Amino acid sequence: MQADILIGSPAEALVSNDSVILIIDDNPRSIKALSLLIRDFGQVIFATSGEAGIAMTMKTKPDLILLDVEMPGMNGYEVCRQLKGDVATRSSGIIIVTSHDSVEHEVAALEAGAADFITKPLNAPVVRARVKTQLLVKKQADELHRQAEQDGLTGIYNRRYFDSYFEQEWRRHQRQRSSLGLALVDVDHFKAYNDSYGHQQGDECLRCVALGLKAALRRPGEFVARYGGEEFAVVLPYTDDEELHRFGPWLCEQVRALKIPHGWSEASDFVSVSVGLVSCVAGKICSHTQMLGQADEALYQAKANGRDRAVIATKSSS
Ligand SMILES: [Mg+2]
Numbered sequence: 014m015q016a017d018i019l020i021g022s023p024a025e026a027l028v029s030n031d032s033v034i035l036i037i038d039d040n041p042r043s044i045k046a047l048s049l050l051i052r053d054f055g056q057v058i059f060a061t062s063g064e065a066g067i068a069m070t071m072k073t074k075p076d077l078i079l080l081d082v083e084m085p086g087m088n089g090y091e092v093c094r095q096l097k098g099d100v101a102t103r104s105s106g107i108i109i110v111t112s113h114d115s116v117e118h119e120v121a122a123l124e125a126g127a128a129d130f131i132t133k134p135l136n137a138p139v140v141r142a143r144v145k146t147q148l149l150v151k152k153q154a155d156e157l158h159r160q161a162e163q164d165g166l167t168g169i170y171n172r173r174y175f176d177s178y179f180e181q182e183w184r185r186h187q188r189q190r191s192s193l194g195l196a197l198v199d200v201d202h203f204k205a206y207n208d209s210y211g212h213q214q215g216d217e218c219l220r221c222v223a224l225g226l227k228a229a230l231r232r233p234g235e236f237v238a239r240y241g242g243e244e245f246a247v248v249l250p251y252t253d254d255e256e257l258h259r260f261g262p263w264l265c266e267q268v269r270a271l272k273i274p275h276g277w278s279e280a281s282d283f284v285s286v287s288v289g290l291v292s293c294v295a296g297k298i299c300s301h302t303q304m305l306g307q308a309d310e311a312l313y314q315a316k317a318n319g320r321d322r323a324v325i326a327t328k329s330s331s
Contacts, residue, residue, distance in 0.1 A: 037066030038081035063087030082111040097126030164239040167223035175238035183301035194252030203243035205277040229267040261323025285321035
């Protein structure tokens with residue numbers, strides 16, 4: 014990255030630095046010419062065949078791909094169709110680069126899923142303008158994606174995110190035959206809190222608890238989502254029962270330590286939570302839905318036992 018060529022329009026500043034642009038072209042000279050034109054927009058990487066380009070997209074998830082059409086083996090249109098047809102790679106924007114300057118080729122590029130089209134010989138201002146536009150489009154799409162996964166009230170992940178990622182994690186752990194942990198967390202006597210302190214204060218309470226739970230996470234891959242109302246879900250990769258025995262009470266402690274006064278709780282003077290936990294090793298529980306059901310039963314038990322506590326689901330019921 015060269016600081017002296019970072020100066021530009023505000024839009025240029027927006028897409029600089031952190032974007033990753035992949036050039037897929039069989040001709041090293043074309044790669045060099047293209048990368049010289051766009052290197053101030055971000056990190057430029059390259060691949061010299063369609064197959065290598067697909068592999069690199071899987072690995073690096075580039076923001077934008079500049080894709081040559083004329084390549085031996087897989088041509089650019091085929092590469093484009095494959096990348097756009099795979100959920101793992103389709104979020105990268107693609108600009109097709111070709112020496113064929115005809116409407117038919119432009120239509121073929123768009124039909125293959127490309128966002129735009131650049132013709133050779135390269136025209137520097139046109140290349141830069143098109144690349145800049147697509148990087149901005151990608152930034153906006155990423156932002157929308159982030160908002161779609163976020164709970165509006167608490168700012169943590171929402172139920173939609175939980176539903177898709179919990180299942181994904183469950184499948185991954187099944188494949189790897191490793192243990193996945195799950196905690197369902199419910200704010201004790203939250204209805205009484207809302208009724209006595211008002212909804213605004215109730216919302217503030219949920220925000221605090223959400224942040225407290227998020228701060229309680231320690232390991233990569235762990236995440237907390239708002240499961241609904243005053244209920245939260247925590248996904249704990251590579252976690253077994255032994256670790257749940259430590260994690261459950263600790264989670265309760267973290268919420269107690271927030272010291273949010275709750276004059277109408279029978280469980281404590283402060284806002285507290287009940288936690289139901291379960292861990293699952295491949296084959297022990299036959300679906301992620303059952304895992305959720307068991308955590309829910311354990312949560313029910315924690316409430317029945319007097320709240321402000323954690324209960325781990327017993328494996329004999331699986
Ligand atoms: Mg070529």
